[in-house]
Amino acid sequence: MIWTFLPGERHTPKLGLDLRGGTQVILSPSVAVGETLTPDQLNQTVAIIRQRVDGFGVAESEVTIQGTGNGAKIIVTIPGETSRTVVDQLKTTAQLNFRPVLAIDFGSPQASASPTPSVSDSASPSTSPSGSATPAASTTPEPTPSPSVSVAPELLVPPIQSPDGSGDFADRFAALDCATSDILNGATDDPAQYLISCEKDGSVKYALAPADLVGTDIESATAGLPQQGAGGWQVDLQMTTDGAKKFADSTTKLSALESPNDQFAIVLDGVVISAPSVNEPILGGSAVISGSFTADEARALAQVLKYGALPVGLEVDEVQQISPTLGNDQLQAGLIAGGFGLLLVVIYLLLYYRALGVIAVVSLVAAAIMTYLVFVILGRGIGFTLTLSGVAGAIVAIGITADSFIIYFERIRDEIREGKRLRVAIDQGWIRARRTILAADFVSLLSAAILYYLSVGSVRGFAFTLGLITFVDIAVAFLFTRSLVTKLGNSKWMNSGSAWTGVSPTRLGVTSSTSEVN
Amino acid sequence: MAGLSQLGNSLYRGDVSYNIVGRRKAWYLVSAILIILSIATLGVRGLNLGIEFKGGAEFSVPLTVANDESVSQARETVLAAGETPSTVTIIGGDTIRIQTPALSTEASNALSAALADSFAVEEANIKVQLVGPSWGDEVTQNALRALLVFLVLVAIFLSIYFEWQMAIAALAALAHDVLITVGIYALSGFEVTPASVIGFLTILGYSLYDTVVVFDKVKENTKGIHGGSRTTYSEAANLALNQTLVRSINTSVVALLPVLSILVVGVSLLGVGTLNDLALALFVGMLVGTYSSIFVATPFLCQMKERAAENIALAKRVQARRKGGDAANDVKPEISIGAPIVSSAGPRQQRVKKTRSGRSGK
Numbered sequence: 045m046i047w048t049f050l051p052g053e054r055h056t057p058k059l060g061l062d063l064r065g066g067t068q069v070i071l072s073p074s075v076a077v078g079e080t081l082t083p084d085q086l087n088q089t090v091a092i093i094r095q096r097v098d099g100f101g102v103a104e105s106e107v108t109i110q111g112t113g114n115g116a117k118i119i120v121t122i123p124g125e126t127s128r129t130v131v132d133q134l135k136t137t138a139q140l141n142f143r144p145v146l147a148i149d150f151g152s153p154q155a156s157a158s159p160t161p162s163v164s165d166s167a168s169p170s171t172s173p174s175g176s177a178t179p180a181a182s183t184t185p186e187p188t189p190s191p192s193v194s195v196a197p198e199l200l201v202p203p204i205q206s207p208d209g210s211g212d213f214a215d216r217f218a219a220l221d222c223a224t225s226d227i228l229n230g231a232t233d234d235p236a237q238y239l240i241s242c243e244k245d246g247s248v249k250y251a252l253a254p255a256d257l258v259g260t261d262i263e264s265a266t267a268g269l270p271q272q273g274a275g276g277w278q279v280d281l282q283m284t285t286d287g288a289k290k291f292a293d294s295t296t297k298l299s300a301l302e303s304p305n306d307q308f309a310i311v312l313d314g315v316v317i318s319a320p321s322v323n324e325p326i327l328g329g330s331a332v333i334s335g336s337f338t339a340d341e342a343r344a345l346a347q348v349l350k351y352g353a354l355p356v357g358l359e360v361d362e363v364q365q366i367s368p369t370l371g372n373d374q375l376q377a378g379l380i381a382g383g384f385g386l387l388l389v390v391i392y393l394l395l396y397y398r399a400l401g402v403i404a405v406v407s408l409v410a411a412a413i414m415t416y417l418v419f420v421i422l423g424r425g426i427g428f429t430l431t432l433s434g435v436a437g438a439i440v441a442i443g444i445t446a447d448s449f450i451i452y453f454e455r456i457r458d459e460i461r462e463g464k465r466l467r468v469a470i471d472q473g474w475i476r477a478r479r480t481i482l483a484a485d486f487v488s489l490l491s492a493a494i495l496y497y498l499s500v501g502s503v504r505g506f507a508f509t510l511g512l513i514t515f516v517d518i519a520v521a522f523l524f525t526r527s528l529v530t531k532l533g534n535s536k537w538m539n540s541g542s543a544w545t546g547v548s549p550t551r552l553g554v555t556s557s558t559s560e561v562n
Numbered sequence: 563m564a565g566l567s568q569l570g571n572s573l574y575r576g577d578v579s580y581n582i583v584g585r586r587k588a589w590y591l592v593s594a595i596l597i598i599l600s601i602a603t604l605g606v607r608g609l610n611l612g613i614e615f616k617g618g619a620e621f622s623v624p625l626t627v628a629n630d631e632s633v634s635q636a637r638e639t640v641l642a643a644g645e646t647p648s649t650v651t652i653i654g655g656d657t658i659r660i661q662t663p664a665l666s667t668e669a670s671n672a673l674s675a676a677l678a679d680s681f682a683v684e685e686a687n688i689k690v691q692l693v694g695p696s697w698g699d700e701v702t703q704n705a706l707r708a709l710l711v712f713l714v715l716v717a718i719f720l721s722i723y724f725e726w727q728m729a730i731a732a733l734a735a736l737a738h739d740v741l742i743t744v745g746i747y748a749l750s751g752f753e754v755t756p757a758s759v760i761g762f763l764t765i766l767g768y769s770l771y772d773t774v775v776v777f778d779k780v781k782e783n784t785k786g787i788h789g790g791s792r793t794t795y796s797e798a799a800n801l802a803l804n805q806t807l808v809r810s811i812n813t814s815v816v817a818l819l820p821v822l823s824i825l826v827v828g829v830s831l832l833g834v835g836t837l838n839d840l841a842l843a844l845f846v847g848m849l850v851g852t853y854s855s856i857f858v859a860t861p862f863l864c865q866m867k868e869r870a871a872e873n874i875a876l877a878k879r880v881q882a883r884r885k886g887g888d889a890a891n892d893v894k895p896e897i898s899i900g901a902p903i904v905s906s907a908g909p910r911q912q913r914v915k916k917t918r919s920g921r922s923g924k
Contacts, residue, residue, distance in 0.1 A: 115700075360667070361700075362614070363692035367684075369624070381827035385820025392815055433760055436840045439824055440764060443817025443848075444771065450816065451775065454570075454809045461574050480778040483723055484771045490719065491712055491767035498708035506760045510767075552571055 057416070058423030060431030060505065062366055063375040066123035070361040073116060081114050085356055090118055097122065106427070110504070117361065140259030140349065141235045142291075143252035144298060145307040145319055147217065150248050161320040161335025163281075163295075163308075213238060213251070222246045241309075243316045250316050252309050256294035261287025265349035267342035270334065277342035278334040281349065288329025296325035310349070318345055378435040385439055386412075389446055397453055398546035403532060404449040407525040411445050414516050428508070437509035444488060445513065448521040451484075452477040452529070453546075460552050469547070470533040474526055481521055488514045570808035580807070583800040586861030593738055593858055600745020607748050612755035614693050615702065618648065619665040621674060622689040623681055628652040632681070636660050639680040643673045665692065705759050709766070716770060724777055727866045732773045735851075735859035739769045743847045752842055761843025768817070768844075769851035772810070773859045779806045780860060788872055791879035796864040803860050814852040821845045 061068045073089060075081050086109060094107040097120055106121045222242035235255035242249050263282040270278055283291050298306050299322045309319040320333050333345070386408070393401040393408075415438065422428035455477040459469035492511030496504055532538050541548050572578035582589075613620045625632055633650050636658050640647040649661045658681075665673065670692055678685035713733060720729035743765060747754055779802040787798050824841035867873050 359694060360692065361694045363667070363670075363690065365688075365690040367624075367687040367689060369687060377827055378824075381824040382820065384827060385823035388819040388823060389816050392812075392819065396812065433757060433840065436757075436760075436824065437764075439820045440768075440817075440844060442820045443813070444768075446816040447771075447775075447813040450809055450812045454806075454812075457570070458574055458805065461571060476782070480775055483778060484774045486719065487716060487770045487774055488767050490715055491763065491770075494708050494712045494715070495763055498704055498711065506764075510764070551568075 055420060057419035057430045058428065059375065060429040060434065061121050061123060061364070062432040063378075063430065063435075064123055064372070065366045065369070066121065067366075068122075068362075068364045069120045070363075071118040071120065071358045072361050073114075073118070073356040074359050075114055075356060081116060081356065083112075086116055086118075089356055089358070093118060093120060118358070140262075141255035141311045142257035142261075142294070143235075143239060143255045143309050143311055144294070145250055145304050145309050146238075146253055147251040148248060148304045148307070148319070149217070149250075161318055161333050161337070163320040163322050163326070163331050163333045213240070216240055217249070217251045220249055222249050239311065239314065241311060241314055241316050243319070248316070248319075250309055250319065252311065252316075255311075256308065257283075257287060257290050259349075260284075261290060262349055263287070265346040267337075267339070267346040270332075276335065277337040277339050278332050279337070279342050279346045279349065281331045281333065283329040283331075285329070288327075291329065291331070292325065292327045295322045295331075296327075298322040299324050310345075374432050375435070378432060378439070382435065382439045382442070386442060389442060393446065393449075396546075398544050399532065399538065400453050400456075400529070400546040403525060403528050404446065404453070406528065407449055407520050408442070408446060410524050411513075411516050411520045414520065415441075415513055418512060418516065422512075429505070430509075431505040433506040434509040437506045438513060441510060441513035441517070444485075445517040445520070448481045448485070448517055449525055451480050452521070452525065456529070456547060457552055460547055460549055466539050466547055467533050470529055474529075478522075481518070485514050485518055573804040573807055579800070579804050581800060582803050582857060583796045583861050583864045586865065589857040589861060593742075593854070596742050596745070597738065600741050600748070603745050603748040607751070609744070609748055609754045610751050612753045612758075613661055613691065614756050615754065617664050617693050619662045619670050619673075619693075620689075620691040621660045621662075621677055622653070623658045623660070623677055623683060624687050625656055625658060625681060625683070628656055628658045632658050635680060636677070639676055640673065643676045645669065645673055664694070667692065702759070705763065708763070712766065720774075724781055727863055728777050728781075731859045731863035731866065732770055732777065734862055735773055735854040736766055736769050738854045738858050739765055739847055739850045742850045743843060746846050747843070753839065755839045757839035758843045761840045761847065764840075764844060765847030765851060768848055769854065772813070772851050772855040775809065775813075776803065776806050776855050776860060777863070779803075780863070788876055791876070791883045794877045794880050795867050795873045797880075799860055799864050799867075803856055807856070810852055810856060814848065817848055818845065821848065 071093075073081055073086065090107055090109055097105045097107055105123065106119075108119050108121075110117045110119060217240050220240055220242075235258050237254060239252045240249065241252060261284055263284045265282070266280050267277055268280060294308065298308060300306075303321060307319045307321045310317045318333070318335075320335065337345070389408070390405050393404045395401070397404060419428065419430055423430070452473060455473035456466075456469045457473075459473045460466065462469075464472065489511055492507045492514060495507035496511065538545050538547065541550060543551055569578065573580075623636070629652070633652065636650050637647055640650075640660060640662065645662050645665065647660050647662055649659075651659050653659050660677070662673070670690060674688050674690055675685055677683075678688055713736075717729045717733060720732055740762060743762065747758065752758070780799045783798045783802040783805075784795055787793055787795065793801075821841050821844045825838060825845060828838040828841060868877065
């Protein structure tokens with residue numbers, strides 16, 4: 045356990061939100077009646093939410109899943125003071141816009157290796173040859189090195205949007221470095237304005253015109269293999285009636301232009317997901333995006349197009365915002381209460397059990413230190429956070445831990461009352477007490493385990509702490525208290541019969557006549 | 563302290579013995595009254611469910627001093643923002659808590675800003691909680707499911723470790739504890755929050771823990787009594803209760819001291835909060851739990867056990883033996899497992915007379 049205090053590591057338990065302040069949001073995925081939530085959908089949702097939370101830039105934010113299937117909950121924890129709008133930003137289904145491309149800049153040369161997908165009319169697949177993926181190198185300007193101009197920081201703050209596409213806008217485009225900008229963290233995207241953005245892997249930057257189509261114009265999107273079997277995976281798009289009209293106008297306009305202006309960018313939360321080029325006007329409202337997609341890429345793109353990123357809708361179950369001051373007050377009160385309670389217990393044990401009471405107090409301190417170390421280690425190892433209900437669980441556990449010693453001591457005294465000598469009493473008392481302690485602690489462990497597996501949120505923290513401390517209790521009683529009592533029992537003074545030992549035969553009502561010799 | 567220690571000696575030997583099992587009707591009456599009161603209060607007043615169970619929004623605004631003026635000020639601010647406050651309460655003298663029906667996040671942000679403005683506090687210091695109406699149902703459902711699984715597993719464990727009658731008696735004591743604790747919540751009007759649900763669940767664990775300790779001694783004392791005719795099952799169980807009485811008192815004191823300290827520290831420093839919700843449930847539950855493991859679980863167990871054929875036969879043998887040899891009463895009782903209940907004369911007796919049984923073992 046010494047390694048717990050190796051230098052350079054955190055030496056305090058990781059505190060939960062209610063103790064240090066912050067925002068906790070519990071979201072539940074909403075699925076239609078009769079449908080089940082697949083682990084894939086859930087993981088994808090969490091991945092997207094995590095991306096958004098990371099976008100807030102608060103260290104140690106967490107997104108976790110509790111429960112499985114339709115009952116699963118997504119718990120988002122953002123420590124410290126946060127803006128009151130985080131909740132809206134979390135649950136909004138992302139914005140999806142189709143924007144004509146004005147300019148493309150490949151920041152680094154290797155990006156040119158990725159081919160540009162193309163979009164074609166699905167009604168006439170024969171007109172778009174299987175090799176419709178246009179190699180980017182041939183259609184785009186020469187890769188330019190990243191600009192080394194120094195840029196005012198405010199220019200890098202997303203979103204970089206402008207009502208017109210001129211002047212200042214072009215400068216900003218030149219200045220943007222996708223590798224360092226936080227554009228990739230996502231931003232609100234006003235479809236009516238111009239936008240500068242990056243491809244999601246950060247390799248390519250785009251200057252984009254106002255959107256021709258928005259997410260709601262898409263009826264459905266599915267990933268599949270072309271019927272001819274040639275080429276890679278593709279995404280089939282179906283527009284709404286309204287969307288079909290807009291798409292027809294847009295593609296007619298785009299297909300007549302030169303590369304890269306014949307491309308439109310699929311922009312999600314201000315980040316470019318894909319930018320297919322348009323081969324021909326698409327009038328029927330159904331289209332195919334083809335390119336060198338893998339099955340996964342095609343499915344992901346279809347998912348984005350269909351749901352605007354989140355594979356399921358989200359409902360807010362609970363939002364809790366706690367100011368850091370309040371959290372700190374709670375922690376302090378908890379510590380004061382715990383300390384005060386412990387002090388009272390120590391006084392009581394010392395008065396009643398005297399020398400044995402000292403052992404009980406030392407054992408309690410050992411249990412407290414062990415618990416603290418386990419909190420620290422688990423905080424570092426598995427991200428265990430100590431919450432207020434956890435602190436309460438720990439305070440309650442003081443009683444249960446002390447009870448193990450009380451059971452043992454009472455057994456020793458019972459044996460002495462039977463006339464046994466101290467050393468014998470200590471050994472036999474232990475054999476009897478051990479069974480009781482194990483049986484009683486087993487019930488505690490059982491309740492902690494069940495609570496942990498069947499509940500969410502604060503109940504879990506409490507159950508975890510309770511279970512943990514029950515283990516610590518068993519460990520301390522078996523390894524520490526037991527041997528300490530034996531050692532003490534071997535001392536001359538403990539056998540002297542002094543009233544201060546707590547095991548004085550005379551005080552326990554044993555007269556010399558009833559005292560056995562063994 | 564020495565007094566309790568001496569009492570422990572006497573209790574262990576059987577010099578002093580409280581006839582707990584024999585007076586079960588009295589304890590049952592006490593428990594029955596408490597349970598009926600609990601159920602009646604629950605029916606009439608119901609539980610004061612926290613926002614987590616009803617759904618809605620809650621804002622806690624920290625002030626230097628919160629008084630009636632701040633309450634009306636808060637009310638006006640909420641009304642001015644176009645919302646209806648359900649309750650406005652002062653907590654701990656320096657915080658004002660406003661609850662409203664469910665709000666959208668936009669409305670809640672607006673109200674939070676309005677409150678910050680009105681009371682001139684930093685918006686970040688206002689604690690905001692929004693709860694969807696289904697959230698509390700889910701917490702409750704989860705808790706109930708956990709409870710059911712727990713009860714089944716505990717019943718299995720106790721049946722294997724002890725015997726099925728002990729499992730039933732322990733579960734009866736458990737139901738007793740939870741009912742009374744819930745009743746006290748209904749009576750006092752304290753808010754039921756997820757934290758108090760945690761408290762209830764802990765009581766289950768604690769109540770069983772305490773019962774297991776007592777039953778372990780009962781099991782030990784009743785082992786092998788069927789071979790002789792010295793003592794009946796109830797007498798052996800009663801001795802076990804007396805022998806563990808000091809343990810029960812010590813454990814309860816030690817367990818209740820920290821909980822009491824949470825209550826006192828929590829109320830004086832924080833006002834209403836998670837810690838207090840939890841501590842109140844625990845305090846009441848632990849008290850009731852200790853009571854029930856002594857006065858409900860064991861007498862109930864004896865009642866069931868005395869119906870078993872072997873125990874009826876044993877009781878008859880014991881009676882026959884005692885009729886035949888009254889001389890046994892003159893002999894100092896043996897200090898052994900299963901010593902009969904005997905009252906002793908002595909100065910200690912006076913002190914404890916009121917609560918202990920005067921009945922001598924015949």
